[in-house]
Every structure is written in C-alpha cells, then in structure tokens.
Amino acid sequence: MSKKVIVVGAGVAGLASAIRLQHAGYEVELYEKGSTPGGKMNQIKQDGYTFDLGPSIVMMPELYRELFELCGRDPDDYIPMEKLDPIYRAYFTDIPDQPFDISTDLIQMTKTIESLSEEDTEGFFQYLHEIYRRFVIAKQHILQRPFRKRTDFYNFPLLTKVLQMKPYDTADTFMGRFIKNERLKQLISFQTLYIGISPLKSPSFYTMIPMIQFLYGVWFIKGGMYTMALGMERLFKELGGTIHYGKAVEEISIQNRKADGIIIDGKKIPADYVVCNADFPYAMKHLVKDKASKGRFTDKKIDSMNYSCSCFLMYLGMNRKYEEVDHVHTFIFNEKLNQNLEDIFDGKKLTNASFYVYIASKKDPSLAPEGKDGLYILMPVSNIATADYTWDEETISYYRNYILNELKNIPGFENVEEEIVTETYTTPLDFESKFNAYRGATFGLQPTLDQSNHKRPQSKASHCENLYFTGSSTHPGAGVPIVLLSARITAQELIQDDTGHVYDYSSNIQPQRGLSH
Secondary structure, three states: OOOEEEEEOOEHHHHHHHHHHHHOOOEEEEEEOOOOOEOOOOEEEEOOEEEEOOOOOEOOHHHHHHHHHHOOOOHHHOOOEEEEOOOEEEEEOOOOOOOEEEOOOHHHHHHHHHHHHHHHHHHHHHHHHHHHHHHHHHHHHOOOOOOOOHHHHOOHHHHHHHHHOOOOOEHHHHHHHHOOOHHHHHHHHHHHHHHOOOOOOOEHHHHHHHHHHHHHOEEEEOOOOHHHHHHHHHHHHHOOOEEEEOOOOOEEEEOOOEEEEEEEOOEEEEOOEEEEOOOHHHHHHHHOOOHHHHOOOOHHHHHHOOEOOEEEEEEEEEOOOOOOOOOOEEEEEOOOHHHHHHHHHHOOOOOOOOEEEEOHHHOOHHHOOOOOOEEEEEEEEOOOOOOOOOOOHHHHHHHHHHHHHHHOOOOOOOOHHHHEEEEEEEOHHHHHHHHOOHHHOOOOEOOOHHHOHHHOOOOEOOOOEOEEEOOOOOOOOOOHHHHHHHHHHHHHHHHHHHHOOOOOOOOOOOOOOOOOO
C-alpha cells in the first residue's frame, strides 16, 4: 500500500511538492485554510475586473513547464505563455518624458544603455559576463541541492566554488564596479526587491535576477499568474491527489520527534510524512509545538531573524483602455531611490517611493470588461515589525494619494484618479492574516548572507523525522521559480528518506533543464 503524505498549504511550493510526490506514487492529501489554490499566487475579482493578487512576472519559464513535463503533460495545455519584449518600461520621476525600454533584444538593449551612459556600456557587458559565471556555479552547486548537514556545505570542492562567487560584496557595490551611472545601476540592481531585500544590503549574487531577465526573457501566462495555480491544482487532481479547502491546520502532530499527521478542529489526521508549506517562521512558532522538534528555531530565534520587506498593492478597475501605454510592466523610480530603499528597511513612512504598474489586460483582454483595463500597482513597504507607523485607513489613503499623484506625471496616466471605477487593496496586514506571512513579510526570511544557502532553513526538519518544509523562507529562497526548486528539493529529500535512494547532487547528474535551455 502506498504511503500517505499530508501537505500543509496550497501555495506554489505546496502544490508543486504535492504533484511531485503524487506522481512518485505516494497518496497525497493537501490541506489549505483558504478556499482557493496558490497561496499568494492568487486572484482578486471585482466588478468584472480580474487581478493577480501577488506574483506577476514570469521568469525562468522552464521551471514552470518542468512540473507538467515531469508528469507527461504538455505545459501549453495548462499554462499557455508568450514572451514579452520589451520586458518593461522604466521611468524616473524627475525625467518622466524620458522612458527607458528594457529589452531582451541585444541590439535594442545596447542602444538603451548607450543612451543612458555610453561609457558604461562596456561595463554592462562585463557585469553580464561575471554574473553569468557566478550563476552557473549557483545553478550547478547550490540552488538545486539541499544542505542537510554542515559538511554538505563545508567541504573543499564546494567551498572552492562558493569563493569563486565572491559572496561578500553587496549587489550595489558589485554593480558599482562595472557601472558608474547611478540611474543605470539602479535600473539593474533594484530587482533584488523581487525577493524582499535592498540592493544596498543584498549579497551580490542576487544581481543574477536582472541577468536572467536579459538573457532568458520575461513571459506572460494567458489569464495571468493565477493560471499557474489553477494548472497545478488541475494536474494534482488528475494524478489522483486530494485537496481539502477551508481547513486550517492547528498543529503538526509529533510523537517522539517524528511527525505522524496534523491536527484540525482538535482531531488528528494521520500520515506517514508531513510536508509544510506554511511560512517557515509561522510554522515553527505555531504549528510545531513540540519544543525538542524545533531544534535551533526556538521562538526567540525566529523573532531575532531578519525579515523581508512587505508590499502595498492597489487593484484599480479603470473606465478605459490605456492604448498609449505600450507595456504590461512599468516601473516608476523615484530619483532618490537609495533613500527610498533605506526608508523601507528602516521602517519610515515613505516620502520618496518607487512603485510598479502591471496591466495584465493588455495581453489578455478577458481580464477586464470590454474596452477597459485593470491596473495592479505594487509599492514595496516596511514589514509590520519594522514600520514605525500602523496600517489603518489613514496610511492606505496616504499611500494611495502618493501613488496616484506620482502616476499622473507619467504619459498616459494624466487623469488616472478620475478614471477609477472600482478599487481594492492588499496591505502587510493582509499578508499576515491571509497567508500567515510572519510580520507581514511578503517574501519571508530576508536572503542575507547569514540566512542563505546552508544557513537558511532546509527542506528536511533538523530535529524531527518525517517532517519537511518548503516555500520562500526555506532554501533556496523566494520568488516563484526558486520556490518551484524548493518543492523539487523537498520531494527528493522525502523520497530519499523513504526509499534510501540517495541523490548525488555533487556529480550534477540531476536534470538541469530547470534552469537552462
């Protein structure tokens, strides 16, 4: 008889782990407190407009597709996608009439960079060369493997590779070695915010994020990101998996430091293995109640760790189409971007803020009523514990007014405030209450050097058997492609423990198609 696995939480990594384990022959049941799949990869419907709730930019499409290919399915039947070019348009608030189009077309990209700073163009290509070299090392030796024990990291062959990545400089310092023009540097390095950390503090290897965009492209899934969540749910059910919605897990049942099920409404549901996709800090504080099984992740330790920023999101249904805006993704940078970044992580109310606008209905008109567009606007803000202000109507109103006033300076959005017909928001408090994001930190634990790789929570629980974790606060980190890797590692770890089949991560015989063409 096949062994039973319970997965807690139907976020991206929970669904992906469940699919992999169901495909491998386990009997998998998924328990989700919400009423829909996807976790933060969710959807908001209002007055005929459809918005992605959280993630919105598709990078590394191979990793999205891999999950379906693994199960013998054609990904195009589940997640039809097309490549975007240009990837996005960027504005600086002090020169709104000079937009910069960021393209994967090398000729166009070279012209854009030359228009910003001809003397930095050579440096840009040197940056690409250097970060690609580091990316290959990370891909082959770090991102796709777990670190169960200290010697998995602290061994001569791996440390030699890690030192080649020169991990000790920040993203900002690293970029500054190649590019002197402040605007160009910001255009490239700001993307560490995709995983909730400032480029001023981020380890330099996270500047691989823009490199991945330049070299591999950015994609759009028909129906928006939520199509991926629905596609995973459909695949899991087709494989014979079961999902229970509206079921909040109260505790992971542990006997003699061995997970043996979960507790819901005071009743135990037994299992051979438990995979937890609830945010790791939340899970350790609230679901793992057996003190010995927490290992070093005591409540005190969890409280002392560094957390990512949060986000304030506005979803605006508009009374018209924005024909004069050509791009699905638009970034609006405040000219005092470094001040903006410091304020986010110092907990200050933002007065020089940058934000991002996503118009999914440009690519898929079915996401808005005929002849209309929906605007998704995201602004990185402090997490709840850092912020020296509270999230109330006044704060929402303050940020709403700030964003709309700045947006009016951007061509095409001059009358944006009068064009809103319906609106709703997601605040850090919502990330905390709806998705159990600890302190409302949208991206989980911050990927500082002290909280990356072997120092980040791993898939296999360190002090409890048959318990596994997956998701953005675990290794290898945040961002949809990376949590899909986290799910792959989690499934491999569980299968290894169950069958004794040891994965040899060092020899690189694992399929690499996840991260390369």
